[in-house]
Amino acid sequence: MALLILAKPGGGAPDAFMALSSGNLFSPWVPNGLLLLIVVVSLVWVPLRLGRLGLAHYAVGSDRTAAFRRGVRVGPTRVFSYALGGFFAACGGLALMMSTGIGSPLAGTIYTLSGISAIVLGGVSLAGGRGGITGPIVAAFVLTLVPADLILTGTDPNLGQVIQGVLLVLVVMAGGLAPLLRARAIQRRVQAG
């Protein structure tokens, strides 16, 4: 919309909108940004995790054919997950606008890769069917702190992207290597016994 309405990408957020996340309602140690994160995530995640739809999500990711044979509606489950992903992307955009005040629609392009890094570091399987939401959120905090640490220790903050990429590759490699080693160990045990 902003790209259609404005002559060029840009703009800013109103102060009242930014004040929603920048203050602290209960304690200086509990900022509104944290409350916002908890509310947005728990509003969707808790009912989903406790309900049948959450189970269907993991069933479809684990084995699509088996889930279909057990009566799970695979297509609608996938569509619903993409819709939820879009909803969270919109919420993430609003949160970014609240925290930075930037109204540009192109401000959050870096978050696609960072988000994938966070979910991989958080233990979510890229092959589907495994992973929770706590890990990726903690990983998001880790990935935010890495550049801050680099700046405060006097290192080039651009190395943050390199570290992020290296971590992503290492975790994906470890994720592929672990089942392979486990299978070999089982095979060795079967051959020995």
Place this chain on the structure above:
Amino acid sequence: MSARATGMRSGRWTVLQGQLRDRPSLVLVGVLLLLVLVIGVTRPGTVGPTWVANTILFAAPLGIVAAGQTLVMPPASTFRSRL
């Protein structure tokens, strides 16, 4: 005795490995605390309510986006998707 002690140690190691595999967020919390510790040691006085508030504020968008991608990942399985 020694064999039993070794067995117990390897049993504990296996349990620890299982815990870390099932709950990767435990490792991440450790890494997070380590990163905070590094900041606290290199720049004493930096870690305070304002710093925590700012860090959370800037991590929240990524956290929300990651939560959304997490919801897409289990059923969509990126590596197996055929569009």
